[in-house]
Amino acid sequence: MANISSSNSRVPVTVLTGFLGSGKTTLLNRILTENHGKRIAVIENEFGEIGVDQELVIQAEEEIFEMNNGCICCTVRGDLIRILGNLMKRRDKFDYILVETTGLADPGPVAQTFFVDDEVQSQLQLDGIVTLVDAKHIWLHIDEADEAKEQIAFADVIILNKTDLVPPEELDRLEARIQSMNAAAKIIRATNAAVDMNTVLNVGGFNLDRALNVDPKFLEPEYPFEWGGIFHLTKGTHTLQLNPGPDPAMDIVLEPASAATPEALKEAIERAISCDFFTLECPGTHKLEVPETGYYALFTQHHPNEFESTLDGAMSPLVENEFKPDHEHDEEVTSVGISSSGDLDYKRFQQWLSNLLQTQGTDIFRMKGILSFKGQNDRFVFQGVHMLFDGRPDRPWGDQPRHNQLIFIGRNLDREQLNEGFRRCLA
């Protein structure tokens, strides 16, 4: 199709999602009243109620259309195509668009609308998906409702709202959980949806020009332990006291360590993952038998603070470290990150990805990446929503080390299979 308008004149669009009561309307009103110099048109859901006078507020009734474009089947928001088409006829009245979805909306069709309809794609640019999470009540939905998981999984920015109603430890736990579901999203804590506008507008979540920006901790290996610490223990019986915490039991491993150093802790954890775990009741007082005096690494499934755990009446390790928890088994929606050096074979990668999207596209919500293809001087950047894929070479690697970085966010992702598939594409 002929290029209808150049991409840099496209109007940015932010999509706001979140369950009822998460604070979407409060955030919308904030965005509309804050002095950011933008004229914003708002497409609110049929139940929305914006409290400020705004010239361009349009109520939309969400209408999902199924579309078949060749071999790609996807769903789009028919109402949005129509409304955006009309809005673009009043192009000089605004310079930013906000789309609010209903609490139970799946963000997939909204996002896909921006990549499927030519007219929309030529004139508008999906900037980002911002998801509001009610920090207090999300626990009611996060395990039950697919919509809550999808809204978290699709997000570029997640605002943990109402943090004043939740103790800090619980917030940490929530944040860790959300991060394990969507490792690429930026998480912001807020009360009354008070956030810096720069964190929600113009975030460039779908913009290929902005490099993939993932917390490096995410690319670390995962362990079945959240915490590990090295203690000096004498031969004999020691007491591990576990107090009431979020779970009725937790797994621990006690493993000899060579020294009280971070390196020794790392060595120990690699051995510990293949040891038999003790599953200890919480609360409970547990005896640990130490055969020889020396350094020992204690690894716990959850952070000891969550259970106010003590070893011989205190919790004062010589060295300690927090590990990225392995949530593969209890989280249906996860992120799989792949970070690897080496050049990829373009053809093999393309075949792998195309096959992956055709077979698992409905379960892959978002993906992004920067790739190094053999024989190419430029970095290759890409992003996708379900089966829709957008990618191109951007700039030369230059002095920067050539490296591949990808992230998949989705449901029932098979980490091993994805890693293995990727490895086979290396040239």
Place this chain on the structure above:
Amino acid sequence: MPRIEPLDSIWKSKIPGHVISMAWSPGGTYIAAASADDLIVILEAETGKHIHTYEGHPGGTSQIAWHPREPLLASAGCDGHIRLWQIGSKSPIATVEGGAAWVESLAWSNRGDYLATSAGKFLRIWDFRQGSLVSSAMRAFSPQISTIASMGWKPGPADMLATCGYNGLYFWSNDRSEPIQVFPWKGSMLTLVWSPDGKYIATGNQDSTIQFWNMATGKELRMWGYPSKITTLSWDCKSRYLASGGSATPVVWDCSGTGPANTRPITLDFHGTLLTQLAFQSEGSILASGCTEGMVATWRPGKTEVPLATAHLGNAISRFAWSFSNNRLAVGTANGEVHLFKAPKV
């Protein structure tokens, strides 16, 4: 290569905002042009002079249509209202509600007895036989299965209305509250046009296809190969040719003989960007085409594949309106220009 003549310009005028709808008054005295911003401007057809400016609809006017016999203009808008304007009076002589926030389309029945309006999923048919637009003389068909994307009265004496959207074509009469017929189809239809003989409906679809629906059999014929969704279609007066958009090239299907199945359409090369408007004369054989780049071309499909005459207006073409005598073509643009051209000689 023969030299292509420029279209003969008569005048140029301007209204504030994107020309979203445009129509000639029944006697040919006026051209009404509506802005996507709000206003409706009545232009003198001979000179392009602004005769009246009506406030239209705050939030945007979406469509206007003259009553086929009276100097009355109906308008629909994004304020949820339908208004009736009489030349000479400053404010609307009637204002009624369409049923949802945006009233997106409206159409007078052929004799002007009924006015059909659609707002989201809500279809309303207003009885105008007493000469007034009042809520008590309205039949509501609501809510429809999906938002109504386009509508059109069947040509001829029978007052039958067709509407389309996601899931199919629906046919309505004023005396039944349920559709009198449904042609289901799983997909999103964006625009429908009746062939002037009433035998076919052509629809332009979101999935980059068009369909011919045979009214007698209910059978459909689907045409693939378009690069983009189809938002503009036009039949010639003999119901022989259907011109379709969806690309930079007008694609014209010949429906004579055994129909367009398994035939190659006529393709007319001139435009460099996506077509926005196609319009055949209501009598005569000339087709006008316009694109996002502001080029206008006129053609005689089936006779020659070179444009008869062209114009470059510099801004996306948003509307065409041929005069009733078919010797004038009014062209509206996305930046509010209204141009009047003479029809090329054939």
